[in-house]
Amino acid sequence: MIISGWALYHTACFLAAGVGNLNEQRQEQFNQTLLNYVWLFIIISIIAGTIVYFYLTRRLLKPVRSLMHATELLKRGEYPEAITVSRKDEIGQLVEQYNELIEKLTKNEVERKKLVSDISHEFRTPLSNLNGYLLALKSGDITGDEQLFAALYQESKRLTSMLEQFDQLKKWDYTTSQTPYHKEKTAIHTLIQQCIAMFNWTLKQEKIAIDVQLEESSLSLHPEGIQQVVSNLLDNAIRYYQGTGAIYISGKVQQYQYIISITGPSENIPQMEQEKLFERFYRLDSSRSRETGGAGLGLAITKEIIDQHDGSITIRSSDNQNTFNVYLPIK
Known part of the structure; x- marks a missing residue:
């Protein structure tokens, strides 16, 4: 920008010097005025360029900073909110993919907590039944008969069945394209x-x-x-x-x-x-x-x-x- 300003200045001086009806004093005055305008143009251009540069840089880096902050929260085990983005360039696509990742991770976490709660609930009922009956048998409050033993066996069988199903689910959960089962x-x-x-x-x-x-x-x-x-x-x-x-x-x-x-x-x-x-x-x-x-x-x-x-x-x-x-x- 400075080089362009100086080039413009010297070109104007050269053209002014070629005009024969300008005396030396007016030539000097013209050159000085032109130089002032050139410097003013350079200063204004630098200020405007700096403002535009910082605006564009801030606009470009804003989603990047949001991503950095979100990943820090993720490292601490927190799940951040989705990042708002209206851009369609590569940065915008990156943010959209990150939002999809956060959505999937959040969903997985909800399902994990639900799974733990469901497992606890499923095992609590038959175990409570077994413990209650066994404690009553031990204390002599009730006496065992064929019907009671059949009921206890049924609860035990249900627990075994659930454990087998968990094992089957784990078996197929760990099957991936990298570790396929033999077909x-x-x-x-x-x-x-x-x-x-x-x-x-x-x-x-x-x-x-x-x-x-x-x-x-x-x-x-x-x-x-x-x-x-x-x-x-x-x-x-x-x-x-x-x-x-x-x-x-x-x-x-x-x-x-x-x-x-x-x-x-x-x-x-x-x-x-x-x-x-x-x-x-x-x-x-x-x-x-x-x-x-x-x-x-x-x-x-x-x-x-x-x-x-x-x-x-x-x-x-x-x-x-x-x-x-x-x-x-x-x-």
Whole structure:
């Protein structure tokens, strides 16, 4: 800027010197006036440039400082509020991604606290029952009979079942793309038939008919995992069976995926509740689930396994029929 000012000044002086009708005094006066204006222009330009520079720098660094402050809070275990940003440049995109990260971390923290609370609640009831009865037996307030021992055994069995479900959930939670489970080419229709065979005695005892229609296909999958998926869904269909009619199980190839459908007569599930079914510990009817021994983990485990296979699961509930559809990619 200074160089430009001096260049302008000397150019003006050179042009003025070339005009023949200017005497030496007026030439000197002109040069001095021009020099003053040049200096004034330089000073004003420097001041204006400094103001603009600090304004732009402050505007640029404001979200960066907000990010630094937020990360400091995060280091201390606090979850900061989302940072307001209206910019569309790289800084704005960075802040938006940071806000998404904070939202996910906050959600995970809420779910973690809920999980701890739910685990405590789930174990407290059966343990309290066991401790109460055992203390009464020890003090002689009650005497043991076959019915009491059966009830105590049922509570113990429910605790064992929940522990097994926790173990299964942990197993699939730790499955990532970096540590995948071994998948192998498997005849999916045969695998489903094997799962159904394990429930034949239960179906006979409950006097429930079953209708099976399976198309043949081979998929790359984890056999134990998919077997658990089918078993969980069939177990639910039997456990919450209401009304009359058969349980329908079908498997069909549709484009590049294999669809497993399990339909059974049961109480309709409200639309608002359907998305929550796959959350951990979620139950439509706590008393009913406790009678049947459920802890609200079966469908969460099912969804986790399906996610690890790059598949999806949906539910359709109408006319007292609940249908679970599992979509597995054919690879």
